[in-house]
Amino acid sequence: GQQVMQIPQYQHVQEGEDFTTYCNSSTTLSNIQWYKQRPGGHPVFLIQLVKSGEVKKQKRLTFQFGEAKKNSSLHITATQTTDVGTYFCAGTGGGYQKVTFGTGTKLQVIP
Template sequence: GQQVMQIPQYQHVQEGEDFTTYCNSSTTLSNIQWYKQRPGGHPVFLIQLVKSGEVKKQKRLTFQFGEAKKNSSLHITATQTTDVGTYFCAGEGMRGFKTIFGAGTRLFVKA
């Protein structure tokens, strides 16, 4: 069945450094979503990418969807302590209405 792998599992950065998390699907996706979850909270929707090769920016966050629609990345420029949390990608398959989440990348930012 469809699987979504996400790396790295953890990332420790110094405030001001950049951060990237990568997501790979075993099957072609119709779309991919990114979420942020703080400890004790629920996933907060960040963005949905639909088009092959799509790149979208939200302030210091850059999201990419691969040409084959099987991989994606989230890049944060100049991290801040407010960026701490776990970032999840979630892919919806081409065949049905099933959204599969990656295991997440937990980001720690040291001031």
């Protein structure tokens, strides 16, 4: 079946440092989504990318969809303590029409 892996699994950064999480799918995706889950909370939708090579920005967050539509990245510039949480990518594709969530990257920001 479709597998979506994320690296790193965990990341600790000093406040103000940058952070990047990478998402890789075993199959080509029709779209990719990113969610943030705060500790003790539920996943909250951040953004969806649909086009090959697409780049979208939300304030300090930059999202990119790979040219082959099999990978994606989320980059946070100058992290803040409010960025703490687990970031999941989720994709649809490869003949499997249900959304598959990535393994997640847990971000800890040290003040």
